[in-house]
Amino acid sequence: MSDHVLSRIPILQGAVAGDCEILHDSNDARFQQRLARWTDIDRKVPAAIVLPRTENDCLKTVQWALKSNIPFVPKSGGHSPWSTIGSEGIIIDLSLYSEVRVDAGARTATVIGGVLAKEVSVRLAEAGFFTALGNGNSVGAIPYLLGGGGSITNSITGFGSDQIVAARIITAKGELVEVTEGTHPDLLWALKGAGQFFGLVTQLTVRAHPLSLLRKQQGLIWVGAFIFPLDRAVEVARVMKQIMDDPEHATAGLMMVIAPPPARVPSLVISARYTGDEAPGVPFKALYDLQPTATMGRDLPIQNVNDEREALCAKGDFKRFGIVGLHEFRIDGFVQAIEVWKKLIHECPDAINSAFNLQWDSRAVKTPEKESAMSSHDVRYWQVNIIWHTDEKNRRKVDKYNDECVALMRGPDETRYIDFQNATRTGPIQRRYRGEARLKKLRQLKREWDPQGVFTRQLLDID
Numbered sequence: 529m530s531d532h533v534l535s536r537i538p539i540l541q542g543a544v545a546g547d548c549e550i551l552h553d554s555n556d557a558r559f560q561q562r563l564a565r566w567t568d569i570d571r572k573v574p575a576a577i578v579l580p581r582t583e584n585d586c587l588k589t590v591q592w593a594l595k596s597n598i599p600f601v602p603k604s605g606g607h608s609p610w611s612t613i614g615s616e617g618i619i620i621d622l623s624l625y626s627e628v629r630v631d632a633g634a635r636t637a638t639v640i641g642g643v644l645a646k647e648v649s650v651r652l653a654e655a656g657f658f659t660a661l662g663n664g665n666s667v668g669a670i671p672y673l674l675g676g677g678g679s680i681t682n683s684i685t686g687f688g689s690d691q692i693v694a695a696r697i698i699t700a701k702g703e704l705v706e707v708t709e710g711t712h713p714d715l716l717w718a719l720k721g722a723g724q725f726f727g728l729v730t731q732l733t734v735r736a737h738p739l740s741l742l743r744k745q746q747g748l749i750w751v752g753a754f755i756f757p758l759d760r761a762v763e764v765a766r767v768m769k770q771i772m773d774d775p776e777h778a779t780a781g782l783m784m785v786i787a788p789p790p791a792r793v794p795s796l797v798i799s800a801r802y803t804g805d806e807a808p809g810v811p812f813k814a815l816y817d818l819q820p821t822a823t824m825g826r827d828l829p830i831q832n833v834n835d836e837r838e839a840l841c842a843k844g845d846f847k848r849f850g851i852v853g854l855h856e857f858r859i860d861g862f863v864q865a866i867e868v869w870k871k872l873i874h875e876c877p878d879a880i881n882s883a884f885n886l887q888w889d890s891r892a893v894k895t896p897e898k899e900s901a902m903s904s905h906d907v908r909y910w911q912v913n914i915i916w917h918t919d920e921k922n923r924r925k926v927d928k929y930n931d932e933c934v935a936l937m938r939g940p941d942e943t944r945y946i947d948f949q950n951a952t953r954t955g956p957i958q959r960r961y962r963g964e965a966r967l968k969k970l971r972q973l974k975r976e977w978d979p980q981g982v983f984t985r986q987l988l989d990i991d
């Protein structure tokens with residue numbers, strides 16, 4: 529199948545600038561290096577990897593692919609399971625086309641191409657700002673923002689997708705379109721939460737918020753951990769439920785069932801964040817009173833809060849998220865899920881890095897000025913399982929335990945199930961885009977902008 533692609537490469541070479549690399553020898557070390565992904569699940573080998581350095585070369589590459597009938601996927605940080613394609617197609621790897629421009633006067637930042645989240649937060653902080661970004665430094669900023677974008681600052685900023693004020697997008701017709709509230713309000717609405725299905729987004733302009741909105745008016749976040757043995761789960765969960773439901777203090781974080789390195793002792797780790805001004809002993813007093821096995825914590829500039837989670841961004845192995853929105857935190861479900869995690873680790877020792885995590889924010893997500901494709905503003909709790917194992921033959925078994933955990937946390941009422949588009953593309957789509965009118969509008973816009981499913985068949989097929 530790659531013969532067709534390879535036969536067309538000279539035409540592409542003639543269309544793009546000389547510094548636009550086109551890798552098509554799969555044995556080449558640079559090809560292999562570019563193929564590395566956050567997860568090896570479903571990893572495929574394309575006929576070629578194109579590395580544009582400019583918006584114009586992105587455009588030329590898409591136009592060439594459309595004209596040549598060659599399927600393609602854009603890739604930014606490569607942290608999803610989706611930016612991979614077999615020998616019938618190509619990857620448009622945006623990592624060499626990457627920039628952030630901050631406009632302090634307008635309080636916006638323009639994120640360009642394959643720029644990674646860490647770069648965005650550092651550039652913004654240098655100018656005195658921050659925006660909603662997620663938990664992974666090397667996640668691509670544009671896909672993160674297009675796919676909803678959960679963040680520890682959701683209660684201050686809204687979701688990542690709520691930050692989007694304008695976009696430049698290469699459409700399924702191979703046209704470069706400027707998307708603003710004035711030019712294409714409906715497409716802008718769709719990009720905010722479903723943007724990965726409408727085109728290759730070359731640039732996004734997003735809101736920038738002053739660092740003074742964070743802790744001590746200095747752009748700080750208190751980052752801490754409270755570690756307990758797993759057999760204290762019930763008493764810890766009871767205390768956590770009160771903390772999670774106390775909007776007086778701006779706390780957020782993960783309650784993790786995990787065997788952290790190096791000791792690998794199964795533990796309950798409260799990985800906590802606090803953006804308020806008081807000493808952490810105030811919002812987390814009840815946790816300190818439980819006398820954890822260990823506690824740690826310090827103030828960090830917002831652009832550094834993910835640095836200690838760098839290991840989670842490593843490429844390779846079989847990794848995926850199991851993320852679902854929850855309407856409430858049920859202690860009984862959580863305690864049963866711990867037993868499932870124990871079984872997982874016992875039966876699949878190669879999954880020792882896997883963690884079942886309950887994510888909370890004590891405050892509601894900030895209501896956006898305008899509604900959008902993103903539909904989870906009512907959600908303060910998420911089950912965020914990190915599934916990570918090394919032995920391919922355990923693939924199904926590991927997934928089965930994740931499913932069991934998710935079922936326990938969600939409870940039996942399927943009509944209330946919520947999925948997260950940055951984590952999954954399977955399952956009923958109405959769980960990711962909730963509300964009949966929203967889904968109807970999204971489907972209609974998809975038919976208008978991408979009727980052939982160039983940018984996936986999501987929203988075209990009835991699922």
Ligand SMILES: Cc1cc2nc3c(=O)[nH]c(=O)nc-3n(C[C@H](O)[C@H](O)[C@H](O)COP(=O)(O)OP(=O)(O)OC[C@H]3O[C@@H](n4cnc5c(N)ncnc54)[C@H](O)[C@@H]3O)c2cc1C
Nearest residue numbers: 603604605606607608610611662663664668671677678729
């Ligand atoms: C360690 C880690 C932490 C994470 N934390 C969070 C979090 O806190 N909150 C959250 O919401 N999500 C989080 N995620 C999920 C992450 O935001 C999504 O998986 C995101 O899509 C990954 O973007 P990427 O550029 O790294 O991946 P990629 O695989 O490069 O891209 C993701 C998808 O977007 C498409 N795409 C890439 N570039 C473009 C573009 N320019 N225009 C249009 N489509 C494009 C790709 O084809 C693919 O389908 C996390 C993921 C990881 C691995």
